[in-house]
Amino acid sequence: MLGATMVARFPTMSRPLRESSNLDRLLAEADRALRTVFAPAEAPDRPSPGAPHPRIEMDDTQRRHVAGLMRINHAGEVCAQALYYGQAAVARDPAVAAHLMQAAREEGDHLAWCESRLAELGSRPSVLNPFWYVGAFAIGAGAGMIGDRLSLGFVVETERQVESHLGEHLTRLPEGDERTRAVLEQMKSDEVEHGANAKARGAMELPWPLPRLMQVAADTLRAVAYRF
Numbered sequence: 001m002l003g004a005t006m007v008a009r010f011p012t013m014s015r016p017l018r019e020s021s022n023l024d025r026l027l028a029e030a031d032r033a034l035r036t037v038f039a040p041a042e043a044p045d046r047p048s049p050g051a052p053h054p055r056i057e058m059d060d061t062q063r064r065h066v067a068g069l070m071r072i073n074h075a076g077e078v079c080a081q082a083l084y085y086g087q088a089a090v091a092r093d094p095a096v097a098a099h100l101m102q103a104a105r106e107e108g109d110h111l112a113w114c115e116s117r118l119a120e121l122g123s124r125p126s127v128l129n130p131f132w133y134v135g136a137f138a139i140g141a142g143a144g145m146i147g148d149r150l151s152l153g154f155v156v157e158t159e160r161q162v163e164s165h166l167g168e169h170l171t172r173l174p175e176g177d178e179r180t181r182a183v184l185e186q187m188k189s190d191e192v193e194h195g196a197n198a199k200a201r202g203a204m205e206l207p208w209p210l211p212r213l214m215q216v217a218a219d220t221l222r223a224v225a226y227r228f
């Protein structure tokens with residue numbers, strides 16, 4: 001209140017205040033990006049659904065294959081977080097921004113589960129995660145600047161594509177690897193719910209060629225993150 005009165009009386013004070021708030025937001029985004037990409041994932045709200053299942057014996061080829069799949073899923077979760085944070089940063093409606101921030105936080109469990117399964121398999125996340133994060137954040141912010149309904153449409157399409165590739169990964173797991181299967185099944189069911197929530201908030205259907213371009217970007221990520 002005092003601040004608003006001061007700014008009204010002395011208009012020249014508004015610019016430094018605005019600049020400092022923009023700088024704060026920029027620093028907060030940079031901090032979030034660095035923590036997502038370089039720091040270990042925060043402890044998940046829910047324990048890993050794979051935890052009750054025993055680790056099975058795998059040969060090197062199987063272990064590398066499952067690690068490749070989990071590296072793709074981990075990179076996908078990094079992208080989902082970056083996309084939603086990018087969208088939230090420019091959302092016009094505060095309720096939509098809050099929904100996107102919540103959606104990004106909910107992906108945090110998935111990120112932690114994938115990270116811990118990768119560690120169990122003696123492997124590591126994609127070395128290109130900084131690149132995936134920056135690309136997805138830029139796409140999210142670009143979509144968000146066009147409008148909130150399009151932004152929510154991106155959430156629906158992202159969740160649909162993630163659900164579909166998780167379904168495909170479930171068919172490619174070694175027999176008996178219930179520890180990984182349980183993680184992917186829970187993620188798949190969460191993604192369906194995330195997509196439905198965004199739809200209920202008024203998401204618009206993405207116009208051609210956006211879904212196709214997103215599919216090409218996701219195919220590229222899958223091909224590269226499997227190995228790197």
Ligand SMILES: [Fe+2]
Nearest residue numbers: 077080107110
């Ligand atoms: Fe997810």
Ligand SMILES: [Fe+2]
Nearest residue numbers: 159190191194
């Ligand atoms: Fe999701």
